[in-house]
Amino acid sequence: MRLTAQAGLKPPHRAAERLRHGDKKGHRLRIFVRDNNIDQALKALKKTMQREGVFREMKRRSFYEKPSERRAREKAEGIRRTRKAARKLAQKEGLLPAPKKKPRVPSRRPMSGGLT
Secondary structure, eight states: OOOSGGGTOOOOOHHHHHHHTTOOTTOOOOOOOOTTOHHHHHHHHHHHHHHHTHHHHHHHHTSOOOHHHHHHHHHHHHHHHHHHHHHHHHHHHTSSOOOOOOOOOOOOOOOSSSOO
16 A cells, blocks of 8 residues: 555655755744844844855855766865864864964944944
C-alpha cells in the first residue's frame, strides 16, 4: 500500500528535507521599526543580512556553478571552518596568542541634549 495524501500522510517535501539538513530556506528575518525610524530599521536589516550571509548567497547564485566547482567550494569552506575552530581552541587553551584588539574609534555623532 502506498502512503500518500489518501492515507492522511503527505509525501516528504524537498523543501522540508532541505530544512532538516541545515539549509536556511524559509528562515525569516524580523526587524522592528521603532518610532517610524525607517533609516535605523534599514541599517539593522542590512547588518543582519550581512551577518546571515544573504548578500554572499545572492552573489554566489547569480551565475551557474558547475557541480564540480560546488564540491570544491564546499570542501574548501569545510577546511576553512575546521582550521578556524582549531585556531580558536588553541587560542582559548593559550597555545596561540589572542588576536590583537582593534582600538575603538570614537563616533563622530554630535552629543544629544547638550548645548551647542
